[in-house]
Amino acid sequence: MPHSIVMPALSAGMEEATIARWLKGVGDTVVVGEVIAEIETDKATMEMEAEQAGTIGRIVAGDGVTVAVNAPIAMLLLEGESAESLGEPVQGSVPVAPAEPAEAAPSLQGVAREDHAPRRSFSSPLARRLAREKGISLESVVGSGPGGRIVRLDIEAAVSARTQTSVSAPSAAAVAAPAPAPAPVAAPAPTAGPAPARHVSPADQPYTEKPLTNLRKVIARRLTEAKTTIPHFYLEVDCQIDALLELREMLNAQGNGQYKLSVNDFVIKAAALALRQVPEANATWTSDAILQYENVDISVAVATDGGLITPIVRQADQKGLSSISSEVKALAARAREGQLKPAEFQGGSFSISNLGMYGVRAFSAIINPPQSCILAVGAAESRPVVRDGVCVPATIMSCTLSVDHRAVDGAVGAQYMAAFKALVEQPLRLML
Numbered sequence: 001m002p003h004s005i006v007m008p009a010l011s012a013g014m015e016e017a018t019i020a021r022w023l024k025g026v027g028d029t030v031v032v033g034e035v036i037a038e039i040e041t042d043k044a045t046m047e048m049e050a051e052q053a054g055t056i057g058r059i060v061a062g063d064g065v066t067v068a069v070n071a072p073i074a075m076l077l078l079e080g081e082s083a084e085s086l087g088e089p090v091q092g093s094v095p096v097a098p099a100e101p102a103e104a105a106p107s108l109q110g111v112a113r114e115d116h117a118p119r120r121s122f123s124s125p126l127a128r129r130l131a132r133e134k135g136i137s138l139e140s141v142v143g144s145g146p147g148g149r150i151v152r153l154d155i156e157a158a159v160s161a162r163t164q165t166s167v168s169a170p171s172a173a174a175v176a177a178p179a180p181a182p183a184p185v186a187a188p189a190p191t192a193g194p195a196p197a198r199h200v201s202p203a204d205q206p207y208t209e210k211p212l213t214n215l216r217k218v219i220a221r222r223l224t225e226a227k228t229t230i231p232h233f234y235l236e237v238d239c240q241i242d243a244l245l246e247l248r249e250m251l252n253a254q255g256n257g258q259y260k261l262s263v264n265d266f267v268i269k270a271a272a273l274a275l276r277q278v279p280e281a282n283a284t285w286t287s288d289a290i291l292q293y294e295n296v297d298i299s300v301a302v303a304t305d306g307g308l309i310t311p312i313v314r315q316a317d318q319k320g321l322s323s324i325s326s327e328v329k330a331l332a333a334r335a336r337e338g339q340l341k342p343a344e345f346q347g348g349s350f351s352i353s354n355l356g357m358y359g360v361r362a363f364s365a366i367i368n369p370p371q372s373c374i375l376a377v378g379a380a381e382s383r384p385v386v387r388d389g390v391c392v393p394a395t396i397m398s399c400t401l402s403v404d405h406r407a408v409d410g411a412v413g414a415q416y417m418a419a420f421k422a423l424v425e426q427p428l429r430l431m432l
Helices: 111-121 125-134 152-176 214-229 242-254 263-277 321-337 410-425 427-431
Strands: 003-006 016-022 035-040 045-049 054-059 066-068 072-077 232-240 283-285 290-292 298-300 302-304 307-309 350-354 373-387 390-404
Touching: 016 125, 016 214, 125 152, 214 307, 232 410, 242 263, 242 390, 242 410, 242 427, 263 298, 263 321, 263 350, 263 373, 263 410, 263 427, 298 321, 302 321, 373 410, 390 410, 410 427
Parallel strands: 298 350, 350 373
Antiparallel strands: 003 072, 016 035, 016 066, 035 045, 054 072, 232 390, 283 290, 302 307, 373 390
């Protein structure tokens, strides 16, 4: 009996995912553990491996199709079975032509797979999806991202250029064609030319429709859940970071280019050590008990083309500043490429969101459930402070802790912020 290949649950809480690309076609044989498709989840694009050996007999859901978890996406013919045993195609099946012979179209074990790798690494998942939806060939697009990577803006520019070409082409043809003798009619009223296509809302406001990605849907659901079910309260402290900036400059100068520490690296380390000092803040709420975590795993918010994702620095309290710095850079790069593994973004006991690089002075972040705390970090700026009765300038960084009052009391949150502030203002303690 043919084996049904279903959409796997590749991450906790995953309800659906999109088939980014089939790497096997109808008629291709597969072995256990072989990668047969790329699956785009709400967090990343991951490879799907075959759990059963056989021959692909039918593709039920093709490239770009979003499928619920455990729904069939293909049918696999087992040894000795023929296509006749598949029966009639189920509703929604996507017919896919059988793969060409090896000499006409090499399999992914050869040239095709080698050629696919650079295309994949030089375009973001969102850019690849938009290209498929708009019928844009990635080979014709010049990337403007780091290292020539093709990003969303490049695809949108290609779509715009194609639209302008299609609009201007009839005008050129009209100019080239012989013009008939004009009829004796009144001259038409002046016109500005064809108006660009647009959508208009009931209030006559133009807008552009952007289809929701899986990531955007999950973000919306989780944020709504967080703000409607978690009783937030907020604690803000101003940290004087002049000593931290001096230590950072000294360490970077001594690094000989091997590392480049950021203020955020110090913040991560301080946040982690403060959780060791106030472990009651390293907790989460459940209906039966408050779970106090043994490890300090810091989730760091990273902005990507598709939305916000929070890769995790595991046991950050036990790592040095240079290790944290290199790990965060690597995680952020994989997050933007959509290449994070589930273990790199699932879990975490505490989150940090830093908007200081955008000049935001202070803000309050929404808790990342099931965690109980998220630290919002603002920009470092020069402000007047009073020392020994004298007003002097100092570099101040405002930090706001959003807290789940069910799991963490106000006094515990205050103790945590006091511990964090002391570590940031006395950065040599981070080296102990």
